[in-house]
Amino acid sequence: MMDIIVAHPGKQHSYRLASALKKDGSLQYYVTTFYAKNSSKLISFIKKFLNEDDSKRLKTRNDKDLDDSEVVTFCKFGGLLEIFVNRFDKKRNFYRWLHRRVSDYFGMKTAKLAIYSHSDAIIAYDTNALKCFDYLIKQKSDIVKILDVSIVPRPVMKKIYDLEITQSGCEKLKEKNRNLWDRHLMNRFQKEIDFADYFLAPSEFVSKSLQECGADKKKIRIVPYGANVESNIIRRPIEAGALLQFLFVGNDFYRKGLPYLIKAMECFKDKAFLTITGSYDNKDPLVAKNMNKSYLRFTGLVTKERMQRIYEDADVFILPSFAEGMAQVGIEAMACGLPIICTTNSGLSDMITNGVNGFVIEAGNVENLKEKMQWFLDHKKEIVKMGEKARNVAKRYTWSRYEKKVAGAVHEIMSEKGK
Template sequence: MMRRKSDIKDRKEISGRILVAHPAQQHSYRLAGALEKTGMLSKYATTVYYRKFSFTALAAKCLRGDFRVKAMNRRCGDIPDKKVIQFCEIEGLLKLVALNTRFLKRQYRTIKYHTADRFARKVAGYVVRCNRKTVDPVDAVITYDDTSPLLFEILARKSPDTIRIMDMSAANILYMRHIYEEDILRAPAFAQRLREERKICWDPFTIRRTKRELRRAQYFLVPSEFVGRSLEYSGVRKEQIFYCPYGVDTEAFSPKEYEELVPGSRPLEFIYVGGVKELKGISYLLNAFAKIPREQAFLTVVGKYDPDGKDTAPFAEFVNFTGPVLHSEVPVLLRRADVFILPSLGEGMALSAIEAASCGLPLILSENSGMREIIEEGKNGFVVPIQSTEALIGKIRFFIRHPEQIRPMGERAREMAERYTWQEYSARVRQCCINILRREQENASKNEIQ
């Protein structure tokens, strides 16, 4: 419910009461933490969360190794426990078990959407009750793509004054489907992999959900112009879109030490982070390095892969596959490398790329990486077309011929990353929310006058 103009102020101007809801996690901790720091967070609603007396804390006691660490990390120090509300926690835990257990993995999708819809009903009910009682009222709800349709539909009916905002972590799948269909024709050897990775783009059920949430969302937070364009493709108006790029921990991803390089002094190491996924353009990258002599340069692929995969087996002799690594290990691998490369078919905003920039690596990124607008061509990196092995080869050979450019371009990449910290993200997301609340105030005032 919108409050009167005199009621909505921050420390100086506006203090909207915003509930952030996510049945999983993504970067919702960052968003909720940012709003909490400026007094705008009403509640943070989720399923799995590690706090005293929660089922998550109980489950963590039964786990070992990395799984226990992951369970204990399902919390955010910037969000007070009293601001956290949990719904469907057991279903959320079951969903994680299904994701990590082979015999239950087939049921993951069913569990995921059942949990998302049940969670949506609970959150909507909570918001409606708060606003009816005017106790801790909620001015706006921010939730995430692929989790939102039912929540927004209920709010539109039962609490129409509550502003509905969707945080788009990735490009609209209706837009991406056309890109993927072209890729299937261009890279047939990897077509089956892509269909498995992004089967949701051809799934009528998911497509219907996407159309429902796009129809009911009033505003969108997007991390890049690419995501904004993907929304406009489906009829979203520009004035509904607010640009809010993500950040990087510049201390954890500290800059590397450079060495003086001349052509031919040693093979250059190019690094890709994200696992063997065709949605990230891996086929074009592997084919590019198949044409680069190993004594000149080699590729390190960080992330999950299948050593027996028929599509990747031919490339094993000239590519280093690390397999899965903890996120805490990634900075060491980045600082060891020379150049970061990501030919993604579509990213919301490539966090791995901005982490690499923070470590002082020049970047070679696709035009759909969600980073195009912050790359200064030839200064901190290069932007290449998607689905172009030849374009990748050209930029790889540039660094082979001009290794002395790695240091100055890497230093400029670090300077760029310092403008995209999580602290800067907090300031941007707060301002976006204030602007949305102001706009709704103005609209409400106009309606009252009419």
């Protein structure tokens, strides 16, 4: 029997991984910072001051498959402070500084726990694993170090941005991601990859990006994510004279290519409507300039229930992103019966057959984007059929499938290491 620690100071999809290993008997501990334990007096106290939406978000910081005894928390107040600062630090300078401090302390404590508990492996997450892996190496530990990489590695992300800034002059990409031009931070990101023994990647795009950073292809296991939202809605044919409903979902507008989508929409403002869902800053020039345009609607951050309704009201989903891992919003859109337009950098191209359930374009190519948007306007009768094909593909990308595949990948890794 293996003893494996899953460690994440935040959340992401780490609960899914912990649940998968719990079900096959190999989870030793799930380690995090802030966690809504059922027995926690702190959680009971915090609940008194939360509104309905925040109370719902708090409940998501708990994995129903895990017993409280299987969850270890380090730096819980630091983790709670990170959640608070992330909501209010628009420039993210203080947040990034705090995140590094919390992550490093958390990583050190996790490594010490693993050594003390005679763990067989630690699965940690990109941008959070450096100090943990570094400590294990310095202690000459034989604990297997597995890095779960949820997004394209930062060194490759910087190359993508550098190229786009050179070609288009879009300095906002740099302004919003200045940490990528910090040599010290980039060195940390690269070391994290260098220190890992194995990698979990959600898409072929992330796998190739890791190899570009020096990772051995044989050490990478591709395990796609699942959808958090799905729908069985029966879609009706779109009337010939109706406005086509395009949908964009994401918080990092510049990384996800929203400026290019808004530019493309200018050509279709009398024929289509674009809903933009995700948190935003009213002072952001992109938002301020476009907020009151009749063919655009900014919804802000929404609940899971409202998100499903937004998917159901849309006709076509668009994600012109520069850098993703495997954009879950794209899987969700497909699971709700939407054909999609995505980029080669979205991590979704593995799921798309051009002209069948959507289209794949190059990131930053506005003309290519407009061409595909026009195609949907010219072929409205094809949209429902393409959406059903997208839904059929998305049915293969479930969290239950993820759990089986990731557990199998981890067992394969441990067998290869002789554990």
